[in-house]
Amino acid sequence: MAIGIVKVKRNVKMTFWERSYIPEVLRGIAITSRHFFINLVGFIPAILFGKERKIFTVYYPEERVKYPDAYRGRPILVLGDDGVEKCVACGLCERICPAFCISIQPAETELDKERYPETFTIDQSRCIVCGFCEEVCPKEAILMSQDTEIADYDRKKMLYRKEDLLVAEKDLRMRQAYVRGAFARWNY
Amino acid sequence: MDLIIDIIKILFIFTLIMGVFSPILGWVERKQSALMQDRVGANRADIFGFTMIGLFHPLADALKLMTKEDFIPQGANKVMHTIAPFISFVPALIAFAVIPFGGEYIIHGKEINLVIADLDVGLLYIFAFASLATYGAVIAGWASNNNWSLLGALRASAQMISYEVAMGLTIIGVFMVYGSLKLTEIGAAQEDFFKWGIFLQPLGFVMFLAAAIAENKRIPFDVAEAEPEIIAGYFLEYSGMKFIMFWMAEFIEIITISGIVTTLFFGGWNIPFVPTATLISFFSSLGDTWANIITMLIHIGVFFSKIIFFIWLQMTIRWTLPRFRYDQVMKLGWKILLPLSLLNIFVTGVVILLFKK
Numbered sequence: 282m283a284i285g286i287v288k289v290k291r292n293v294k295m296t297f298w299e300r301s302y303i304p305e306v307l308r309g310i311a312i313t314s315r316h317f318f319i320n321l322v323g324f325i326p327a328i329l330f331g332k333e334r335k336i337f338t339v340y341y342p343e344e345r346v347k348y349p350d351a352y353r354g355r356p357i358l359v360l361g362d363d364g365v366e367k368c369v370a371c372g373l374c375e376r377i378c379p380a381f382c383i384s385i386q387p388a389e390t391e392l393d394k395e396r397y398p399e400t401f402t403i404d405q406s407r408c409i410v411c412g413f414c415e416e417v418c419p420k421e422a423i424l425m426s427q428d429t430e431i432a433d434y435d436r437k438k439m440l441y442r443k444e445d446l447l448v449a450e451k452d453l454r455m456r457q458a459y460v461r462g463a464f465a466r467w468n469y
Numbered sequence: 470m471d472l473i474i475d476i477i478k479i480l481f482i483f484t485l486i487m488g489v490f491s492p493i494l495g496w497v498e499r500k501q502s503a504l505m506q507d508r509v510g511a512n513r514a515d516i517f518g519f520t521m522i523g524l525f526h527p528l529a530d531a532l533k534l535m536t537k538e539d540f541i542p543q544g545a546n547k548v549m550h551t552i553a554p555f556i557s558f559v560p561a562l563i564a565f566a567v568i569p570f571g572g573e574y575i576i577h578g579k580e581i582n583l584v585i586a587d588l589d590v591g592l593l594y595i596f597a598f599a600s601l602a603t604y605g606a607v608i609a610g611w612a613s614n615n616n617w618s619l620l621g622a623l624r625a626s627a628q629m630i631s632y633e634v635a636m637g638l639t640i641i642g643v644f645m646v647y648g649s650l651k652l653t654e655i656g657a658a659q660e661d662f663f664k665w666g667i668f669l670q671p672l673g674f675v676m677f678l679a680a681a682i683a684e685n686k687r688i689p690f691d692v693a694e695a696e697p698e699i700i701a702g703y704f705l706e707y708s709g710m711k712f713i714m715f716w717m718a719e720f721i722e723i724i725t726i727s728g729i730v731t732t733l734f735f736g737g738w739n740i741p742f743v744p745t746a747t748l749i750s751f752f753s754s755l756g757d758t759w760a761n762i763i764t765m766l767i768h769i770g771v772f773f774s775k776i777i778f779f780i781w782l783q784m785t786i787r788w789t790l791p792r793f794r795y796d797q798v799m800k801l802g803w804k805i806l807l808p809l810s811l812l813n814i815f816v817t818g819v820v821i822l823l824f825k826k
Protein backbone atom coordinates (compact mmCIF):
# COMPACT_ATOMS: atom_id res chain seq x y z
CA MET A 282 0.00 0.00 0.00
CA ALA A 283 1.21 3.41 -0.83
CA ILE A 284 2.25 5.21 2.30
CA GLY A 285 0.35 8.08 3.68
CA ILE A 286 -1.84 8.91 0.70
CA VAL A 287 -5.18 9.83 2.16
CA LYS A 288 -8.01 10.91 -0.04
CA VAL A 289 -9.69 13.78 1.74
CA LYS A 290 -13.44 13.74 1.41
CA ARG A 291 -14.35 17.35 0.90
CA ASN A 292 -17.95 18.08 1.49
CA VAL A 293 -18.33 20.34 -1.51
CA LYS A 294 -20.88 19.39 -4.07
CA MET A 295 -20.45 21.51 -7.15
CA THR A 296 -22.85 21.58 -10.01
CA PHE A 297 -21.56 21.16 -13.52
CA TRP A 298 -22.00 24.90 -14.03
CA GLU A 299 -19.69 25.61 -11.12
CA ARG A 300 -17.17 22.99 -12.13
CA SER A 301 -16.82 24.40 -15.62
CA TYR A 302 -15.06 27.29 -13.85
CA ILE A 303 -15.26 30.03 -16.46
CA PRO A 304 -18.83 31.19 -15.58
CA GLU A 305 -17.93 31.32 -11.91
CA VAL A 306 -14.78 33.26 -12.74
CA LEU A 307 -16.88 35.77 -14.62
CA ARG A 308 -19.22 36.02 -11.65
CA GLY A 309 -16.31 36.70 -9.32
CA ILE A 310 -14.92 39.31 -11.67
CA ALA A 311 -18.36 40.92 -11.85
CA ILE A 312 -18.48 41.20 -8.06
CA THR A 313 -15.01 42.67 -7.69
CA SER A 314 -15.45 45.08 -10.57
CA ARG A 315 -18.78 46.20 -9.16
CA HIS A 316 -16.96 47.19 -5.99
CA PHE A 317 -14.26 48.80 -8.13
CA PHE A 318 -16.66 51.01 -10.05
CA ILE A 319 -18.78 51.91 -7.04
CA ASN A 320 -15.66 53.01 -5.16
CA LEU A 321 -14.25 54.71 -8.24
CA VAL A 322 -17.14 57.17 -8.32
CA GLY A 323 -17.88 56.87 -4.62
CA PHE A 324 -15.42 59.55 -3.56
CA ILE A 325 -17.09 62.21 -5.71
CA PRO A 326 -20.08 62.86 -3.40
CA ALA A 327 -17.65 62.81 -0.48
CA ILE A 328 -15.58 65.60 -2.00
CA LEU A 329 -18.40 67.63 -3.53
CA PHE A 330 -21.10 67.44 -0.89
CA GLY A 331 -19.10 66.44 2.15
CA LYS A 332 -21.03 63.22 2.43
CA GLU A 333 -19.68 60.49 4.60
CA ARG A 334 -17.21 58.16 2.89
CA LYS A 335 -18.35 54.66 2.06
CA ILE A 336 -14.90 53.31 2.71
CA PHE A 337 -14.38 52.88 6.42
CA THR A 338 -10.62 53.11 6.42
CA VAL A 339 -9.43 55.52 9.12
CA TYR A 340 -6.63 57.83 7.97
CA TYR A 341 -4.78 57.09 11.14
CA PRO A 342 -2.59 59.95 12.25
CA GLU A 343 -5.11 62.54 11.08
CA GLU A 344 -8.22 60.67 12.10
CA ARG A 345 -8.66 58.51 15.15
CA VAL A 346 -11.35 56.21 16.33
CA LYS A 347 -12.69 56.80 19.81
CA TYR A 348 -11.70 53.94 22.03
CA PRO A 349 -14.29 52.48 24.40
CA ASP A 350 -13.97 53.31 28.10
CA ALA A 351 -12.84 49.78 28.82
CA TYR A 352 -9.76 50.28 26.63
CA ARG A 353 -6.44 49.80 28.38
CA GLY A 354 -3.71 52.10 27.18
CA ARG A 355 -0.55 52.90 29.13
CA PRO A 356 -1.06 53.26 32.89
CA ILE A 357 -0.97 56.78 34.35
CA LEU A 358 -1.03 58.24 37.86
CA VAL A 359 -3.95 60.30 39.09
CA LEU A 360 -3.23 63.84 40.22
CA GLY A 361 -5.98 64.61 42.72
CA ASP A 362 -8.10 67.75 42.63
CA ASP A 363 -6.02 69.15 45.49
CA GLY A 364 -2.88 69.02 43.35
CA VAL A 365 -1.30 66.05 45.10
CA GLU A 366 -0.98 62.63 43.59
CA LYS A 367 -3.40 60.14 45.10
CA CYS A 368 -0.87 57.36 45.42
CA VAL A 369 0.10 56.42 49.00
CA ALA A 370 3.06 54.32 47.93
CA CYS A 371 1.59 51.18 49.40
CA GLY A 372 3.49 49.13 46.82
CA LEU A 373 0.60 46.85 45.89
CA CYS A 374 0.88 47.68 42.22
CA GLU A 375 4.62 47.12 42.33
CA ARG A 376 3.95 43.74 43.89
CA ILE A 377 1.25 42.58 41.49
CA CYS A 378 2.80 43.79 38.30
CA PRO A 379 3.52 40.62 36.30
CA ALA A 380 6.18 42.38 34.26
CA PHE A 381 7.96 43.91 37.27
CA CYS A 382 7.96 47.22 35.54
CA ILE A 383 6.87 49.51 38.39
CA SER A 384 9.44 50.74 40.89
CA ILE A 385 8.43 52.98 43.77
CA GLN A 386 10.55 54.87 46.29
CA PRO A 387 8.19 55.74 49.17
CA ALA A 388 8.71 58.68 51.51
CA GLU A 389 6.86 60.32 54.39
CA THR A 390 4.82 63.47 54.08
CA GLU A 391 3.04 65.87 56.43
CA LEU A 392 -0.19 65.42 54.54
CA ASP A 393 -3.11 63.28 55.71
CA LYS A 394 -2.02 60.34 53.62
CA GLU A 395 1.34 60.26 55.46
CA ARG A 396 3.16 58.40 52.67
CA TYR A 397 3.82 59.39 49.13
CA PRO A 398 5.96 58.03 46.30
CA GLU A 399 9.16 59.99 46.07
CA THR A 400 9.83 58.37 42.73
CA PHE A 401 7.38 56.31 40.77
CA THR A 402 8.74 54.80 37.57
CA ILE A 403 7.01 52.60 35.02
CA ASP A 404 9.21 50.94 32.45
CA GLN A 405 6.92 51.30 29.50
CA SER A 406 9.03 48.96 27.37
CA ARG A 407 8.13 46.12 29.73
CA CYS A 408 4.57 46.96 30.70
CA ILE A 409 2.15 44.50 29.15
CA VAL A 410 -0.82 46.80 29.75
CA CYS A 411 -2.61 44.13 31.75
CA GLY A 412 -4.35 46.56 34.06
CA PHE A 413 -3.57 44.64 37.26
CA CYS A 414 -2.07 47.74 38.83
CA GLU A 415 -5.27 49.64 38.30
CA GLU A 416 -7.33 46.79 39.70
CA VAL A 417 -5.24 46.32 42.80
CA CYS A 418 -4.78 49.97 43.77
CA PRO A 419 -6.73 50.78 46.96
CA LYS A 420 -6.75 54.52 46.27
CA GLU A 421 -7.74 54.62 42.58
CA ALA A 422 -4.39 56.26 42.15
CA ILE A 423 -3.27 54.45 39.01
CA LEU A 424 -5.53 54.19 36.00
CA MET A 425 -5.24 52.93 32.46
CA SER A 426 -5.33 55.74 29.93
CA GLN A 427 -6.30 55.78 26.26
CA ASP A 428 -2.78 56.59 25.15
CA THR A 429 -1.22 53.93 22.94
CA GLU A 430 1.54 55.86 21.19
CA ILE A 431 4.44 54.94 23.42
CA ALA A 432 6.98 53.88 20.82
CA ASP A 433 10.39 55.50 21.03
CA TYR A 434 13.87 55.17 19.58
CA ASP A 435 15.64 54.78 22.90
CA ARG A 436 14.91 52.37 25.73
CA LYS A 437 15.97 54.93 28.30
CA LYS A 438 13.19 57.18 27.11
CA MET A 439 10.71 54.41 27.82
CA LEU A 440 11.19 54.90 31.56
CA TYR A 441 8.25 57.10 32.55
CA ARG A 442 8.93 58.99 35.77
CA LYS A 443 6.31 60.33 38.14
CA GLU A 444 6.16 63.71 36.40
CA ASP A 445 5.46 62.00 33.05
CA LEU A 446 2.78 59.83 34.55
CA LEU A 447 0.68 62.36 36.43
CA VAL A 448 -2.65 63.31 34.85
CA ALA A 449 -5.24 65.59 36.43
CA GLU A 450 -8.19 63.78 37.93
CA LYS A 451 -10.76 65.86 36.09
CA ASP A 452 -9.62 64.34 32.78
CA LEU A 453 -10.10 60.84 34.07
CA ARG A 454 -13.74 60.85 35.19
CA MET A 455 -14.78 58.45 32.44
CA ARG A 456 -12.23 55.84 33.35
CA GLN A 457 -12.89 56.33 37.05
CA ALA A 458 -16.59 55.68 36.54
CA TYR A 459 -15.78 52.64 34.47
CA VAL A 460 -13.40 51.24 37.05
CA ARG A 461 -15.91 51.75 39.83
CA GLY A 462 -18.60 50.00 37.80
CA ALA A 463 -16.38 47.16 36.77
CA PHE A 464 -14.84 46.38 40.13
CA ALA A 465 -17.81 47.26 42.36
CA ARG A 466 -19.04 43.71 42.62
CA TRP A 467 -15.92 42.62 44.45
CA ASN A 468 -16.64 45.14 47.18
CA TYR A 469 -13.27 46.71 47.52
CA MET B 470 14.58 60.02 -43.34
CA ASP B 471 13.45 56.45 -42.73
CA LEU B 472 15.97 56.17 -39.96
CA ILE B 473 14.63 59.30 -38.27
CA ILE B 474 11.06 58.00 -38.47
CA ASP B 475 12.16 54.68 -37.02
CA ILE B 476 13.99 56.38 -34.19
CA ILE B 477 10.95 58.52 -33.46
CA LYS B 478 8.76 55.41 -33.33
CA ILE B 479 11.19 53.61 -31.05
CA LEU B 480 11.47 56.59 -28.73
CA PHE B 481 7.70 56.96 -28.64
CA ILE B 482 7.10 53.34 -27.66
CA PHE B 483 10.04 53.27 -25.28
CA THR B 484 9.07 56.39 -23.35
CA LEU B 485 5.44 55.38 -23.33
CA ILE B 486 6.16 51.95 -21.89
CA MET B 487 9.11 52.67 -19.62
CA GLY B 488 8.23 56.20 -18.62
CA VAL B 489 4.45 56.22 -18.50
CA PHE B 490 2.90 52.80 -18.40
CA SER B 491 5.15 50.77 -16.16
CA PRO B 492 5.55 53.28 -13.31
CA ILE B 493 1.85 54.01 -13.41
CA LEU B 494 1.04 50.32 -13.38
CA GLY B 495 2.67 50.08 -9.97
CA TRP B 496 0.24 52.71 -8.80
CA VAL B 497 -2.68 51.13 -10.66
CA GLU B 498 -2.01 47.78 -9.05
CA ARG B 499 -2.16 49.27 -5.57
CA LYS B 500 -5.03 51.64 -6.15
CA GLN B 501 -7.18 49.24 -8.11
CA SER B 502 -6.77 46.46 -5.59
CA ALA B 503 -7.69 48.95 -2.89
CA LEU B 504 -10.82 50.04 -4.70
CA MET B 505 -11.82 46.47 -5.39
CA GLN B 506 -11.43 45.57 -1.73
CA ASP B 507 -13.13 48.68 -0.32
CA ARG B 508 -9.88 50.14 0.94
CA VAL B 509 -8.26 53.51 0.33
CA GLY B 510 -4.92 52.44 -1.04
CA ALA B 511 -1.60 54.12 -1.31
CA ASN B 512 -1.91 57.82 -0.52
CA ARG B 513 0.89 58.56 1.94
CA ALA B 514 3.84 59.61 -0.24
CA ASP B 515 3.63 63.36 -0.60
CA ILE B 516 5.61 66.27 -1.96
CA PHE B 517 4.97 69.44 0.05
CA GLY B 518 1.75 67.95 1.33
CA PHE B 519 0.33 67.07 -2.08
CA THR B 520 -0.34 63.38 -2.32
CA MET B 521 -1.87 63.32 -5.84
CA ILE B 522 -4.01 60.29 -4.94
CA GLY B 523 -0.87 58.26 -4.41
CA LEU B 524 0.79 58.97 -7.75
CA PHE B 525 4.07 59.74 -6.01
CA HIS B 526 4.38 56.20 -4.73
CA PRO B 527 6.10 54.86 -7.85
CA LEU B 528 8.59 57.72 -7.49
CA ALA B 529 9.18 56.85 -3.86
CA ASP B 530 9.55 53.18 -4.81
CA ALA B 531 12.10 54.00 -7.46
CA LEU B 532 14.10 56.22 -5.10
CA LYS B 533 14.03 53.62 -2.37
CA LEU B 534 15.02 50.71 -4.56
CA MET B 535 17.77 52.67 -6.30
CA THR B 536 19.40 53.62 -3.03
CA LYS B 537 19.19 50.11 -1.63
CA GLU B 538 22.14 47.80 -1.34
CA ASP B 539 22.54 45.52 -4.30
CA PHE B 540 23.00 42.28 -2.44
CA ILE B 541 24.49 39.14 -3.93
CA PRO B 542 24.17 36.18 -1.56
CA GLN B 543 27.13 34.12 -0.51
CA GLY B 544 27.76 31.19 -2.79
CA ALA B 545 25.71 32.66 -5.58
CA ASN B 546 26.98 32.64 -9.11
CA LYS B 547 27.80 36.32 -9.45
CA VAL B 548 27.73 36.59 -13.23
CA MET B 549 24.51 34.65 -13.64
CA HIS B 550 22.92 36.41 -10.73
CA THR B 551 23.67 39.74 -12.35
CA ILE B 552 22.53 38.99 -15.88
CA ALA B 553 19.33 37.13 -14.97
CA PRO B 554 17.20 40.26 -14.44
CA PHE B 555 18.32 41.61 -17.81
CA ILE B 556 17.41 38.33 -19.48
CA SER B 557 13.87 38.57 -18.19
CA PHE B 558 13.59 42.32 -18.67
CA VAL B 559 14.84 42.81 -22.22
CA PRO B 560 12.67 40.22 -24.03
CA ALA B 561 9.57 41.64 -22.39
CA LEU B 562 10.47 45.09 -23.68
CA ILE B 563 11.54 44.28 -27.22
CA ALA B 564 8.55 42.05 -27.92
CA PHE B 565 6.66 45.29 -28.42
CA ALA B 566 8.71 46.04 -31.53
CA VAL B 567 6.46 44.03 -33.81
CA ILE B 568 3.12 45.12 -32.37
CA PRO B 569 1.51 47.68 -34.67
CA PHE B 570 0.01 50.62 -32.82
CA GLY B 571 -1.59 52.12 -35.92
CA GLY B 572 -2.13 51.44 -39.59
CA GLU B 573 -0.45 52.97 -42.61
CA TYR B 574 -0.75 56.67 -43.30
CA ILE B 575 0.46 58.88 -46.10
CA ILE B 576 1.99 62.06 -44.70
CA HIS B 577 3.63 64.45 -47.20
CA GLY B 578 3.56 61.70 -49.78
CA LYS B 579 5.51 59.48 -47.46
CA GLU B 580 4.04 56.23 -46.28
CA ILE B 581 4.31 55.78 -42.54
CA ASN B 582 3.71 52.38 -41.03
CA LEU B 583 3.12 52.57 -37.31
CA VAL B 584 5.11 49.58 -36.25
CA ILE B 585 8.77 49.52 -35.31
CA ALA B 586 9.67 46.32 -37.14
CA ASP B 587 7.17 44.97 -39.62
CA LEU B 588 8.43 41.40 -39.62
CA ASP B 589 6.90 38.72 -41.80
CA VAL B 590 7.12 36.35 -38.84
CA GLY B 591 5.91 38.86 -36.26
CA LEU B 592 4.13 36.43 -33.99
CA LEU B 593 6.91 33.88 -34.08
CA TYR B 594 9.26 36.65 -32.99
CA ILE B 595 7.03 37.34 -29.99
CA PHE B 596 6.97 33.68 -29.06
CA ALA B 597 10.71 33.41 -29.47
CA PHE B 598 11.29 36.24 -27.03
CA ALA B 599 8.57 35.10 -24.64
CA SER B 600 10.40 31.80 -24.31
CA LEU B 601 13.68 33.63 -23.76
CA ALA B 602 12.11 35.23 -20.70
CA THR B 603 11.90 31.73 -19.20
CA TYR B 604 15.69 31.71 -18.99
CA GLY B 605 15.59 34.82 -16.86
CA ALA B 606 13.48 33.08 -14.25
CA VAL B 607 15.43 29.83 -14.39
CA ILE B 608 18.86 31.44 -14.23
CA ALA B 609 17.76 33.79 -11.47
CA GLY B 610 16.50 30.91 -9.37
CA TRP B 611 19.52 28.72 -10.01
CA ALA B 612 22.16 31.40 -9.53
CA SER B 613 20.75 32.60 -6.21
CA ASN B 614 21.96 29.53 -4.31
CA ASN B 615 18.74 29.40 -2.36
CA ASN B 616 16.35 26.50 -1.99
CA TRP B 617 13.23 28.57 -2.38
CA SER B 618 14.60 30.30 -5.45
CA LEU B 619 15.47 26.97 -7.00
CA LEU B 620 11.98 25.65 -6.31
CA GLY B 621 10.51 28.77 -7.86
CA ALA B 622 12.75 28.42 -10.89
CA LEU B 623 11.76 24.79 -11.34
CA ARG B 624 8.13 25.67 -11.12
CA ALA B 625 8.57 28.61 -13.46
CA SER B 626 10.33 26.56 -16.10
CA ALA B 627 7.81 23.72 -15.95
CA GLN B 628 4.89 26.09 -16.05
CA MET B 629 6.20 28.31 -18.80
CA ILE B 630 7.20 25.44 -21.04
CA SER B 631 3.77 23.86 -20.61
CA TYR B 632 1.91 27.02 -21.37
CA GLU B 633 4.12 27.95 -24.29
CA VAL B 634 2.73 24.91 -26.06
CA ALA B 635 -0.86 25.82 -25.34
CA MET B 636 -0.26 29.47 -26.23
CA GLY B 637 1.36 28.63 -29.54
CA LEU B 638 -1.43 26.28 -30.49
CA THR B 639 -4.22 28.69 -29.60
CA ILE B 640 -2.72 31.26 -31.93
CA ILE B 641 -2.64 28.88 -34.90
CA GLY B 642 -6.40 29.36 -35.26
CA VAL B 643 -5.78 33.07 -35.73
CA PHE B 644 -3.18 32.46 -38.43
CA MET B 645 -5.55 30.17 -40.24
CA VAL B 646 -8.35 32.72 -40.18
CA TYR B 647 -6.30 35.68 -41.36
CA GLY B 648 -3.78 33.73 -43.40
CA SER B 649 -0.82 35.72 -42.18
CA LEU B 650 1.80 35.85 -39.47
CA LYS B 651 2.40 39.54 -40.00
CA LEU B 652 0.80 41.48 -37.19
CA THR B 653 0.18 44.52 -39.38
CA GLU B 654 -1.76 42.39 -41.85
CA ILE B 655 -3.75 40.74 -39.08
CA GLY B 656 -4.57 44.18 -37.73
CA ALA B 657 -5.55 45.54 -41.12
CA ALA B 658 -7.76 42.51 -41.77
CA GLN B 659 -9.88 43.44 -38.74
CA GLU B 660 -11.10 46.73 -40.14
CA ASP B 661 -14.55 45.17 -40.45
CA PHE B 662 -16.05 44.89 -36.96
CA PHE B 663 -17.41 41.40 -37.54
CA LYS B 664 -14.01 40.16 -38.58
CA TRP B 665 -12.48 40.86 -35.19
CA GLY B 666 -10.67 37.89 -33.76
CA ILE B 667 -12.99 37.69 -30.80
CA PHE B 668 -15.87 36.77 -33.14
CA LEU B 669 -13.88 34.42 -35.32
CA GLN B 670 -11.90 32.81 -32.50
CA PRO B 671 -13.80 33.22 -29.21
CA LEU B 672 -12.37 30.05 -27.66
CA GLY B 673 -8.95 31.01 -28.89
CA PHE B 674 -9.24 34.36 -27.09
CA VAL B 675 -10.11 32.87 -23.71
CA MET B 676 -7.40 30.26 -23.94
CA PHE B 677 -4.81 32.72 -25.20
CA LEU B 678 -5.53 35.11 -22.35
CA ALA B 679 -5.25 32.29 -19.80
CA ALA B 680 -2.01 31.01 -21.32
CA ALA B 681 -0.59 34.51 -21.57
CA ILE B 682 -1.31 35.29 -17.93
CA ALA B 683 0.29 31.97 -17.04
CA GLU B 684 3.33 32.90 -19.14
CA ASN B 685 3.58 36.13 -17.19
CA LYS B 686 3.42 34.14 -13.91
CA ARG B 687 0.76 36.34 -12.39
CA ILE B 688 -2.05 35.28 -10.11
CA PRO B 689 -3.90 32.91 -10.54
CA PHE B 690 -0.88 31.17 -12.09
CA ASP B 691 1.86 32.58 -9.89
CA VAL B 692 3.02 29.29 -8.41
CA ALA B 693 6.56 30.30 -9.36
CA GLU B 694 6.43 33.25 -6.94
CA ALA B 695 3.81 32.08 -4.45
CA GLU B 696 4.73 34.30 -1.51
CA PRO B 697 3.06 32.10 1.15
CA GLU B 698 4.63 28.86 -0.12
CA ILE B 699 8.10 29.64 -1.44
CA ILE B 700 8.40 33.26 -0.25
CA ALA B 701 8.97 34.93 -3.62
CA GLY B 702 10.33 32.14 -5.73
CA TYR B 703 13.04 32.84 -8.22
CA PHE B 704 13.66 36.52 -7.43
CA LEU B 705 13.78 36.04 -3.68
CA GLU B 706 17.48 36.90 -3.42
CA TYR B 707 17.27 40.09 -5.44
CA SER B 708 17.25 43.61 -4.12
CA GLY B 709 17.53 47.16 -5.33
CA MET B 710 17.65 47.79 -9.06
CA LYS B 711 17.70 44.14 -10.01
CA PHE B 712 14.51 43.55 -8.09
CA ILE B 713 12.92 46.51 -9.83
CA MET B 714 13.85 44.96 -13.16
CA PHE B 715 11.91 41.79 -12.42
CA TRP B 716 9.07 43.95 -11.30
CA MET B 717 9.17 46.08 -14.44
CA ALA B 718 9.49 43.00 -16.62
CA GLU B 719 6.23 41.75 -15.19
CA PHE B 720 4.47 45.05 -15.82
CA ILE B 721 5.87 45.41 -19.33
CA GLU B 722 4.73 41.90 -20.07
CA ILE B 723 1.23 42.88 -18.98
CA ILE B 724 1.35 45.68 -21.54
CA THR B 725 2.74 43.39 -24.21
CA ILE B 726 0.07 40.79 -23.59
CA SER B 727 -2.57 43.49 -23.82
CA GLY B 728 -1.01 44.64 -27.09
CA ILE B 729 -1.00 41.16 -28.57
CA VAL B 730 -4.55 40.46 -27.44
CA THR B 731 -5.70 43.78 -28.87
CA THR B 732 -3.98 43.16 -32.17
CA LEU B 733 -5.07 39.57 -32.59
CA PHE B 734 -8.56 39.57 -31.15
CA PHE B 735 -9.83 43.11 -30.71
CA GLY B 736 -9.17 44.80 -33.98
CA GLY B 737 -5.88 46.47 -33.15
CA TRP B 738 -6.13 50.17 -33.88
CA ASN B 739 -9.48 49.92 -35.70
CA ILE B 740 -12.62 51.59 -34.43
CA PRO B 741 -15.77 49.44 -34.73
CA PHE B 742 -17.90 50.38 -37.78
CA VAL B 743 -15.55 53.24 -38.73
CA PRO B 744 -13.15 52.16 -41.49
CA THR B 745 -9.98 54.16 -41.96
CA ALA B 746 -11.15 55.54 -45.31
CA THR B 747 -14.28 57.00 -43.71
CA LEU B 748 -12.22 58.64 -41.01
CA ILE B 749 -9.82 60.17 -43.53
CA SER B 750 -12.61 61.45 -45.73
CA PHE B 751 -14.33 62.92 -42.66
CA PHE B 752 -11.29 65.15 -42.06
CA SER B 753 -10.52 65.65 -45.75
CA SER B 754 -11.51 69.34 -45.60
CA LEU B 755 -8.25 69.93 -43.69
CA GLY B 756 -6.16 68.68 -46.54
CA ASP B 757 -4.76 65.24 -47.15
CA THR B 758 -1.80 65.45 -44.81
CA TRP B 759 -3.71 66.75 -41.85
CA ALA B 760 -6.50 64.24 -42.37
CA ASN B 761 -3.91 61.49 -42.27
CA ILE B 762 -2.22 62.90 -39.19
CA ILE B 763 -5.47 63.26 -37.27
CA THR B 764 -6.55 59.76 -38.27
CA MET B 765 -3.20 58.47 -37.13
CA LEU B 766 -3.50 60.15 -33.74
CA ILE B 767 -7.04 58.84 -33.30
CA HIS B 768 -5.90 55.33 -34.14
CA ILE B 769 -3.01 55.50 -31.72
CA GLY B 770 -5.44 56.69 -29.05
CA VAL B 771 -7.86 53.89 -29.80
CA PHE B 772 -5.12 51.28 -29.70
CA PHE B 773 -3.85 52.46 -26.35
CA SER B 774 -7.36 52.71 -24.90
CA LYS B 775 -7.85 49.09 -25.80
CA ILE B 776 -4.54 48.27 -24.17
CA ILE B 777 -5.62 50.12 -21.04
CA PHE B 778 -8.83 48.11 -20.98
CA PHE B 779 -6.92 44.85 -21.13
CA ILE B 780 -4.51 46.00 -18.46
CA TRP B 781 -7.54 46.71 -16.31
CA LEU B 782 -8.95 43.27 -17.09
CA GLN B 783 -5.70 41.54 -16.16
CA MET B 784 -5.48 43.49 -12.93
CA THR B 785 -9.07 42.58 -12.11
CA ILE B 786 -8.35 38.92 -12.72
CA ARG B 787 -5.21 39.16 -10.61
CA TRP B 788 -7.09 40.62 -7.65
CA THR B 789 -10.15 38.39 -7.99
CA LEU B 790 -8.94 34.84 -8.35
CA PRO B 791 -6.98 32.85 -5.78
CA ARG B 792 -3.80 31.03 -6.77
CA PHE B 793 -4.07 27.57 -8.30
CA ARG B 794 -2.28 24.67 -6.73
CA TYR B 795 0.77 23.56 -8.66
CA ASP B 796 -0.81 20.33 -9.89
CA GLN B 797 -3.91 22.23 -10.94
CA VAL B 798 -1.81 24.58 -13.03
CA MET B 799 -0.17 21.65 -14.76
CA LYS B 800 -3.48 19.88 -15.23
CA LEU B 801 -5.05 22.97 -16.74
CA GLY B 802 -2.15 23.41 -19.12
CA TRP B 803 -1.78 19.86 -20.39
CA LYS B 804 -5.18 18.29 -19.93
CA ILE B 805 -7.50 21.16 -20.75
CA LEU B 806 -5.83 23.95 -22.70
CA LEU B 807 -3.79 21.69 -24.98
CA PRO B 808 -6.68 19.44 -26.15
CA LEU B 809 -9.00 22.41 -26.39
CA SER B 810 -6.55 24.33 -28.55
CA LEU B 811 -6.11 21.31 -30.81
CA LEU B 812 -9.88 21.08 -31.04
CA ASN B 813 -9.97 24.78 -31.86
CA ILE B 814 -7.53 24.29 -34.73
CA PHE B 815 -9.55 21.35 -36.01
CA VAL B 816 -12.88 23.19 -35.92
CA THR B 817 -11.35 26.29 -37.48
CA GLY B 818 -9.90 24.19 -40.28
CA VAL B 819 -13.21 22.47 -40.94
CA VAL B 820 -15.09 25.76 -40.99
CA ILE B 821 -12.58 27.35 -43.35
CA LEU B 822 -12.79 24.33 -45.66
CA LEU B 823 -16.56 24.43 -45.72
CA PHE B 824 -17.12 28.14 -46.15
CA LYS B 825 -14.20 29.26 -48.29
CA LYS B 826 -14.57 28.46 -51.90
Ligand code: SF4
Binds near residue numbers: 379412
Ligand atom coordinates in the same frame (compact mmCIF):
# COMPACT_ATOMS: atom_id res chain seq x y z
S1 SF4 C 1 -0.50 47.42 33.39
FE1 SF4 C 1 0.24 45.47 34.17
S2 SF4 C 1 2.34 45.36 33.40
FE2 SF4 C 1 1.71 47.48 33.17
S3 SF4 C 1 2.38 48.48 35.05
FE3 SF4 C 1 0.28 47.82 35.42
S4 SF4 C 1 0.49 45.80 36.34
FE4 SF4 C 1 2.45 46.28 35.42
Ligand code: SF4
Binds near residue numbers: 369417420422
Ligand atom coordinates in the same frame (compact mmCIF):
# COMPACT_ATOMS: atom_id res chain seq x y z
S1 SF4 D 1 -1.29 50.51 44.45
FE1 SF4 D 1 -1.98 52.58 44.11
S2 SF4 D 1 -1.55 53.61 46.05
FE2 SF4 D 1 -0.40 51.70 46.06
S3 SF4 D 1 1.58 52.29 45.28
FE3 SF4 D 1 0.42 51.60 43.50
S4 SF4 D 1 -0.50 53.47 42.76
FE4 SF4 D 1 0.24 53.94 44.76
